[in-house]
Amino acid sequence: MQKRNSSFIFVSDYLLFMTEKQDKILSAALELFANEGFSATSTNQIAKKAGVSEGLIFKHFKNKKGLLDALYGQVEGKLSEGFAQIIFETDPKKVLKITIESPFTIPSEDYDFWRLQFKLKWESDYYNPEKMQPLIDKLTWVFTELNYESPELEAKLLEQMIETIMVAILRQGKESQLALKDFLLKKYEL
Amino acid sequence: MQKRNSSFIFVSDYLLFMTEKQDKILSAALELFANEGFSATSTNQIAKKAGVSEGLIFKHFKNKKGLLDALYGQVEGKLSEGFAQIIFETDPKKVLKITIESPFTIPSEDYDFWRLQFKLKWESDYYNPEKMQPLIDKLTWVFTELNYESPELEAKLLEQMIETIMVAILRQGKESQLALKDFLLKKYEL
DNA sequence: AAACAAAAAGTAAGTACTCACTTAAATACA
DNA sequence: TGTATTTAAGTGAGTACTTACTTTTTGTTT
Incomplete structure (x- = not known):
């Protein structure tokens, strides 16, 4: 298993390997999408907030919507966490x-x-x-x-x-x- | 007072004179803003849905945000209507x-x-x-x-x-x- | 351990649009 | 005739995304 700047997060039910830059992109996107809205957020804004080049977003995610879909996976994970204690x-x-x-x-x-x-x-x-x-x-x-x-x-x-x-x-x-x-x-x- | 295609609506506390075209613009904008979102709606989409030229939007409203503000005035009117019966x-x-x-x-x-x-x-x-x-x-x-x-x-x-x-x-x-x-x-x- | 090649990650510049808005001339209508 | 509106073109800024290149990391060989 690789040891570089990276972390593991759960997206829905599976484990996803992610670099530090990917993580920064997702965090920046989350903050902007949540507070400004998807359409009102430009990829340039996300890149700047994440401290990466704009092109890197498209290296890691198919397109802007793909970024939202990745975040949505995380949102679903949070929801499942929230339920688990109650369900059991x-x-x-x-x-x-x-x-x-x-x-x-x-x-x-x-x-x-x-x-x-x-x-x-x-x-x-x-x-x-x-x-x-x-x-x-x-x-x-x-x-x-x-x-x-x-x-x-x-x-x-x-x-x-x-x-x-x-x-x-x-x-x-x-x-x-x-x-x-x-x-x-x-x-x-x- | 002009007699051409027009109607009167209450925006907050005052009377606003409005042409039929203005009304169409507002209706189209309402539908699009409510269902697609403000940023995701272009003035070209609004013009097309309203059946008017794009330039006319800016004849009647200062800018895109001004359109939203006019609608917001109507939204507040609806809210007041909703309360009136209860309050009295x-x-x-x-x-x-x-x-x-x-x-x-x-x-x-x-x-x-x-x-x-x-x-x-x-x-x-x-x-x-x-x-x-x-x-x-x-x-x-x-x-x-x-x-x-x-x-x-x-x-x-x-x-x-x-x-x-x-x-x-x-x-x-x-x-x-x-x-x-x-x-x-x-x-x-x- | 060092050198090198390959792979992966990342960047800056560029592309082809779209956007909100403006303008001037033409058209439509009462 | 006067007014409202359209049409068409344009502007400058911004957009999502691509491309060519650079940098960093990893793996392999010596």
């Missing part, structure tokens, strides 16, 4: 607690991933509500276990609440949602 | 009912206004949470009247719920949220 938990009350607290556990370094994800949700190519289904299924199980009258609707409601809290955190900061979190924890008797 | 209602239960049902009363012709609004919320120049304060204040009053324990948090929670329902309607269609609406009406005993 077996105590219904713990599931609820972890779920409600999940937006508050995301490190701020990951906020651009989430911003990009929410921006991309408005593009039909990238919007797939099925992706949230495992979480909704898990929550449905929780509300069934806890003998709620409409477990499926409770699950859907909570999933959408968590999403709107995450959006608000990204826009207004974590502090703006802390009271609401505690309020929800109380509502669900946690 | 004096029966707490009716306020809740109207609020929960409000995303479902929006005509689909207005969906692009709302799409644009949600897209623009990710731009700091256009994001202003204070705008929702009148609604939150009204709902706080409602929950106080109805003797809820934490009226302010209840109001905030509901406001965010309504927003996420509106987003889901825009993405997935009205039918996807009907069950949730009925569920909420039931939760609030309406």
Whole structure:
């Protein structure tokens, strides 16, 4: 295995070998796409922010869209990480607690991933509500276990609440949602 | 006052005189900005969709951004319309009912206004949470009247719920949220 | 260890557009 | 006739991407 300036990242389910420059390009692109938008970001801006030549972007990625697709793979990885703890938990009350607290556990370094994800949700190519289904299924199980009258609707409601809290955190900061979190924890008797 | 092809629309608080061509330009821009994004939309695309010459856009609007600002004025108008009925209602239960049902009363012709609004919320120049304060204040009053324990948090929670329902309607269609609406009406005993 | 070749990574310059916007002349319409 | 609009051409800047070349790294041989 090679030992040069490089690192390993998980993109979806597979291991990808990447140089330091590639990493810099992806980081720069993430920041710009997440905050300015894909179309509003030029490859020249990305190159400058990454501290590389513009041509190098096209050496490592097929085109500008290919860069977005690589980032999207990383976004999906973040999402899976976010779910894993919830999916594998077996105590219904713990599931609820972890779920409600999940937006508050995301490190701020990951906020651009989430911003990009929410921006991309408005593009039909990238919007797939099925992706949230495992979480909704898990929550449905929780509300069934806890003998709620409409477990499926409770699950859907909570999933959408968590999403709107995450959006608000990204826009207004974590502090703006802390009271609401505690309020929800109380509502669900946690 | 001129009598040719024209109409009157309210932009924020004042009356704006507008030709049919201006209207077509704005409609085309709305559709494209809302669905493709501002940066991803060229003035040539707008002209073609509006069925006018590209030069005419710049006769009527200072620049591309000016077009967006004019649309934003209309977006704000739609928002005020949406609030008016709620703000002026004096029966707490009716306020809740109207609020929960409000995303479902929006005509689909207005969906692009709302799409644009949600897209623009990710731009700091256009994001202003204070705008929702009148609604939150009204709902706080409602929950106080109805003797809820934490009226302010209840109001905030509901406001965010309504927003996420509106987003889901825009993405997935009205039918996807009907069950949730009925569920909420039931939760609030309406 | 040193020398060299090959492979990989990276750069600067270039290419062929597209873009927002302007301008002047011509056309259309009431 | 006066006004609104179109047409056509143009401008200068910016865009995504390519190309030819350079630099760095890796592998092989001595």
